[in-house]
Amino acid sequence: MGINRRSFLKLAGLASLSGLSAAGVSKAVSQETASLTDKKIRWGMVFDMRKCREQNNCTACIDACHKTHNVPDIKSVKEEIKWIWKAKFENAFPTQTHEFISESVKNAPSAVLCNHCENPPCVQVCPTQATFKRDSDGIVMMDFHRCIGCRYCMAGCPYGARSFNWKDPKPFVKEINPKFPLRTKGVVEKCNLCAERIAKGKIPACVEACKGKAIIFGDLNDPESEIRKVLAENDTIRRKPHLHTLPNIYYIM
Amino acid sequence: MYDTSKVLAGIVIFLLLLTSPIWYNAATGQAAYTPELNLGTDTTHCVESADFMRANHMNMLDDWRMEVVRGSSRIYTSSDGKTFEKSLTNTCIGCHSKQTEFCQKCHDYAGVASPNCWNCHHKSLDVNVLANRQSEE
Amino acid sequence: MLEKALTGSRKYWLLVFSLLAIIGVGFGTYLYQLREGLTVTGMGRDVSWGLYIGQMTFLVGVAASAVMVVLPYYLHNYKAFGKVTILGEFLAVAAITMCALMILVDLGQPSRGINIILYPSPKSVMFWDLISFAGYFTLNIVIGWTVLGAEKKSVPPPKWVKPLIYISIPWAVSIHTVTAFLYSGLGGRSFWFTAILAPRFLASAFAAGPSLLILLMYLLRKHTSFNAGKDAFQTLAKIVTYAMILNVFFVFLELFTALYSGVHEHILHFEYLYFGLGENTAAVFSMWLSAALAVFSLILLINPKTRQKDGFLILACISVFISLWIEKGMALVVTGFVPNPLDQVVEYFPTVPEVLITLGVYGIGFFILTVLYKVVISVRDSHA
Numbered sequence: 001m002g003i004n005r006r007s008f009l010k011l012a013g014l015a016s017l018s019g020l021s022a023a024g025v026s027k028a029v030s031q032e033t034a035s036l037t038d039k040k041i042r043w044g045m046v047f048d049m050r051k052c053r054e055q056n057n058c059t060a061c062i063d064a065c066h067k068t069h070n071v072p073d074i075k076s077v078k079e080e081i082k083w084i085w086k087a088k089f090e091n092a093f094p095t096q097t098h099e100f101i102s103e104s105v106k107n108a109p110s111a112v113l114c115n116h117c118e119n120p121p122c123v124q125v126c127p128t129q130a131t132f133k134r135d136s137d138g139i140v141m142m143d144f145h146r147c148i149g150c151r152y153c154m155a156g157c158p159y160g161a162r163s164f165n166w167k168d169p170k171p172f173v174k175e176i177n178p179k180f181p182l183r184t185k186g187v188v189e190k191c192n193l194c195a196e197r198i199a200k201g202k203i204p205a206c207v208e209a210c211k212g213k214a215i216i217f218g219d220l221n222d223p224e225s226e227i228r229k230v231l232a233e234n235d236t237i238r239r240k241p242h243l244h245t246l247p248n249i250y251y252i253m
Numbered sequence: 254m255y256d257t258s259k260v261l262a263g264i265v266i267f268l269l270l271l272t273s274p275i276w277y278n279a280a281t282g283q284a285a286y287t288p289e290l291n292l293g294t295d296t297t298h299c300v301e302s303a304d305f306m307r308a309n310h311m312n313m314l315d316d317w318r319m320e321v322v323r324g325s326s327r328i329y330t331s332s333d334g335k336t337f338e339k340s341l342t343n344t345c346i347g348c349h350s351k352q353t354e355f356c357q358k359c360h361d362y363a364g365v366a367s368p369n370c371w372n373c374h375h376k377s378l379d380v381n382v383l384a385n386r387q388s389e390e
Numbered sequence: 391m392l393e394k395a396l397t398g399s400r401k402y403w404l405l406v407f408s409l410l411a412i413i414g415v416g417f418g419t420y421l422y423q424l425r426e427g428l429t430v431t432g433m434g435r436d437v438s439w440g441l442y443i444g445q446m447t448f449l450v451g452v453a454a455s456a457v458m459v460v461l462p463y464y465l466h467n468y469k470a471f472g473k474v475t476i477l478g479e480f481l482a483v484a485a486i487t488m489c490a491l492m493i494l495v496d497l498g499q500p501s502r503g504i505n506i507i508l509y510p511s512p513k514s515v516m517f518w519d520l521i522s523f524a525g526y527f528t529l530n531i532v533i534g535w536t537v538l539g540a541e542k543k544s545v546p547p548p549k550w551v552k553p554l555i556y557i558s559i560p561w562a563v564s565i566h567t568v569t570a571f572l573y574s575g576l577g578g579r580s581f582w583f584t585a586i587l588a589p590r591f592l593a594s595a596f597a598a599g600p601s602l603l604i605l606l607m608y609l610l611r612k613h614t615s616f617n618a619g620k621d622a623f624q625t626l627a628k629i630v631t632y633a634m635i636l637n638v639f640f641v642f643l644e645l646f647t648a649l650y651s652g653v654h655e656h657i658l659h660f661e662y663l664y665f666g667l668g669e670n671t672a673a674v675f676s677m678w679l680s681a682a683l684a685v686f687s688l689i690l691l692i693n694p695k696t697r698q699k700d701g702f703l704i705l706a707c708i709s710v711f712i713s714l715w716i717e718k719g720m721a722l723v724v725t726g727f728v729p730n731p732l733d734q735v736v737e738y739f740p741t742v743p744e745v746l747i748t749l750g751v752y753g754i755g756f757f758i759l760t761v762l763y764k765v766v767i768s769v770r771d772s773h774a
Contacts (some may be wrong), residue, residue: 077736078434091732095655096368112732120477121578127516143322144373148505149428149498152516154438158578160731164438164498167429170374179343184372185427186498199327240731243577 042136043116043193044220044248045207050197053108053212057193061111062086070182072165081163083191084113084206089253091137100142111215112130113206114161114191115239115247116140122153122162131188138248139193149186158243162190180183220248288362291354300331300344314341314370341374348350394768395761402611402764409757416750419743420495422715428498429541430743436730437738439723441748442496446489448598448719449755450523450569451591453485455599456530457562458629464555469619474607477618480762481603484564488528488755495747522565528601530559542672542769543619548723566591579657584647590640591718597633599713600626601707606763608704614767627703631691634710638684659725662735673725676716683713689770 003011019233052058065071065084065239067234073078086109090097120140123133130146133139154162168185181195183189196205202208207215218227236250254260301307306313315340320326329337337344349355353376360366398406423430433440457476462468463475494500511517533554541549570588577583602627610616648656661667663677688708689696696702729735740748 018575055549076434076770078436079429087732091734094733121576122258125514125516125576127511127514127520128502128509129511130505141386145318146502146505146509147499148502149500150493150496150516151438151498152514152572155437155726156575156576158731160436163435164435165427167427176375176380178375178378181342181373181375184369184499188498240578245577 009244032128040221042118042220042248043137043198044218044227044250046206046216046234046236046250046252047111048212048214048216048234048252049105049108049110050252051212052210055105055212059086060183060209060211061215064205065194067175068177068194068205069180069192070169070173070177071189072169073174074169074172076139079166081092081165081169081189082105083163084111086110087112091225093237094239095240095242110251110253112159112161112205112239113249114193115159115245115249116193117132118246118248119244121156121158121243122244125151125152125156137198139195139198140190141192141195142187142189143184144181144187144189147187149188151188153188158240158245159247162188164188187225236240243253286362288358289353290358292348293350293355294348296348299348300329300337305332312367314345317341341370343379346375346378350377350379391504391535391542391765391769397768398764402760405760406757409753409760412753413750413757416747416753419746420750422711423495423743424745425502428496430463430741432739432741432744434736434738436734436736437724438740439496439727441720441740443745444719444723445748446496447569447591447723448715449489449492450566450614451714451718452593452599453482453489453603454562454566454595455603456482457559458596458600459603459626460555460562460611461559462625464552466688468625468688470625472620474603474618474622474626476534476538476597476766477606477610477763478603479530480766481599481606481759482530483527483762484755484759485599486523486530486565487758488524488751490527491751491754492748495751512773515568515575519565519568519572522561522568524530526558526561526565529554529561533558538751538766538769542772544773557685563592565761566595570639572694573616573722573726578731580655582722583728584644586640586643590637590644593633593640594638594714595633595638596720597630598718599709600633601630601710604630604707605704605711606702606759610763610767615771616767623703627691627697627706630707630710631688631697634684637714638688651716658729658733662728663721663725667729668733670728670737672739673721675720680713680716680721683709683716687713 001166062082062084066073066082069083071081071083089101089105089108089110092112116139118138120131120133122131123129123140126132127150128146128148130143130148132141132143134141149164151164153207154164165183165185165187171181173182194202194206197204203217204215207217216230218225220227220231222228230252234252236252238247238250241247300313301309317329321339327339329339331337340347346352352371431440431442431557456654459471459475459478459537463471494503497503506517506520533551536551543740567588570591573579573582573583607616607618607623607626611618645660648660658667662670663673666672666674687706690702690706690709691697697706728737
């Protein structure tokens with residue numbers, strides 16, 4: 001026999017190692033990389049909390065969003081899943097609150113959700129690119145098929161915007177919307193800016209449902225858009241700006 | 254050879270076990286059927302031809318999944334020019350309304366592990382059916 | 391050589407079967423977790439990493455500490471460590487295996503774990519973590535096994551092992567630096583967002599790892615023919631001493647930065663740890679215990695009269711290990727999430743299934759360690 005066992009094993013090991021790494025490298029090269037500068041559309045939202053505050057105990061945006069996307073209603077603080085919710089000003093803007101804040105701002109809730117940042121830490125840390133920033137319009141998307149449930153994105157998000165399916169959500173979905181899938185246990189989820197509705201030319205569910213017409217949705221890259229006009233004419237703030245995540249959700253307090 | 258009888262007996266038992274699926278199915282007649290599929294719809298034409306779909310639906314669904322979620326291309330143009338929404342629930346189940354009598358039947362017969370699409374995707378567009386299924390599972 | 395693990399004394403088999411029992415219970419509990427989801431743990435939306443990832447972080451440190459015996463022997467010819475480098479390398483193998491398993495049991499969709507390799511994401515530190523773990527595991531098992539095999543045949547190890555050994559030294563530092571980077575690159579988590587996290591990790595690794603190695607060496611000396619020698623024990627003890635001093639010093643550095651500046655974001659975490667926030671005081675007792683054990687261990691270690699007595703050294707090593715286990719295995723990971731990004735406090739307690747699964751993973755690690763150490767002892771015995 002020409003080759004002995006030891007040499008054969010060495011050769012086989014080397015061959016499989018180079019084969020695997022070649023596959024990995026070619027995959028990495030052909031991966032689409034999100035580029036921030038040549039996006040055509042840049043979706044953003046302005047939450048006019050002055051109009052929101054006029055409504056009392058309103059949860060229209062939350063109900064619409066959660067119903068459209070089959071978000072389960074789990075009533076435990078530990079395991080709840082929420083894509084959009086209400087938080088007090090001192091919680092939504094912990095670095096921007098102070099002792100003498102006006103009563104109206106202090107007591108009325110702010111709507112908080114994923115900020116679809118320009119510089120999203122969650123996208124940076126995801127080891128499988130299951131969460132990624134879409135080239136075409138900047139939405140920070142979730143690929144539920146690829147998510148391995150490591151929850152690194154949840155650790156990386158500075159806004160607490162993400163929820164995890166600690167158990168099977170199906171029994172907790174009150175009213176199933178058959179047009180949108182559920183999720184399985186073990187994956188992370190969050191607001192997807194209603195990508196499936198935008199694809200059909202509609203506006204996000206929360207924007208449509210808002211009773212006070214307090215949410216303005218539009219393309220930040222279009223200087224003629226309503227959202228750009230609102231931003232130019234009002235004082236707006238964003239959450240935790242010092243972290244340089246460049247959120248695309250603005251607030252008029 | 255030592256213990257010839259025991260070795261031979263062992264080989265015979267091993268071969269019997271190895272070929273058990275064949276003679277078991279032949280004896281009980283369980284494999285001698287073709288699955289009766291309920292297409293769930295009266296429309297005569299799927300996204301592509303039946304032969305194409307039989308061979309390629311798995312790749313097509315995988316491609317659709319990548320293109321919709323990661324690529325933002327949601328419209329599929331079939332080989333005869335018609336357009337469809339790339340959606341398992343809305344397009345596929347929209348016609349093949351009874352998943353258990355269509356998809357499940359073939360997959361069970363072929364012994365192909367059904368990929369876990371149905372953990373998330375609905376098996377029916379009918380809300381009442383979904384509600385009932387909820388209490389079943 | 392592995393066949394040497396298939397024969398042993400009654401004590402050996404008792405140990406092996408006890409470990410297998412623990413592994414069995416852990417595995418069964420894991421199947422329960424697979425079926426129900428991670429709801430069986432104490433983690434939640436706010437504290438989304440807990441015991442599993444905390445243990446992974448702690449064990450990476452133990453794995454990295456092999457460098458503390460390899461470096462003096464191979465780079466500086468410190469003969470006293472000649473007998474124990476193999477112990478360090480095999481401890482590294484067992485520890486890294488436990489790290490990988492801890493990550494696996496923490497995943498929500500473990501069957502998709504291969505996606506990290508199928509879709510490499512070089513921007514994610516977790517990707518590099520995987521590469522460095524895999525490399526370190528391979529290095530140590532290859533080096534350890536080859537050197538032991540050469541010893542068995544009474545020949546010098548092959549020449550190609552030397553460059554691997556030299557690579558394993560900075561690689562050991564890298565596995566723990568990369569693990570620290572998992573945390574220290576996250577701007578949104580002010581408890582972790584500090585450059586000193588990697589040095590802190592390394593200092594606590596080089597205290598906890600060698601102290602475990604010392605304890606293992608005592609166990610081997612008591613129950614087997616393996617005696618590492620007084621010098622090996624004492625030099626390792628000195629390494630533990632200096633590393634522990636550095637570790638305590640780093641903690642003071644962190645406290646100074648937070649308390650002197652008065653920056654709300656930073657202080658809240660330390661306030662939670664040592665005094666609790668409002669009614670949320672779950673961590674307080676453990677943190678003061680960890681601090682007390684650290685001081686106690688330093689008193690025993692710094693004083694040569696106590697450090698040189700076996701009884702005191704064992705006590706000191708146990709204190710070091712427990713103190714750092716509390717600090718790194720639990721406090722570090724959980725406190726990153728308390729308070730949450732909206733300044734709310736949700737506390738975390740591990741559940742019984744979580745603890746059982748963790749013990750199962752530890753069982754696997756110690757099983758691997760037992761088998762590998764048995765081979766080492768048998769090889770050495772056959773030469774005696």
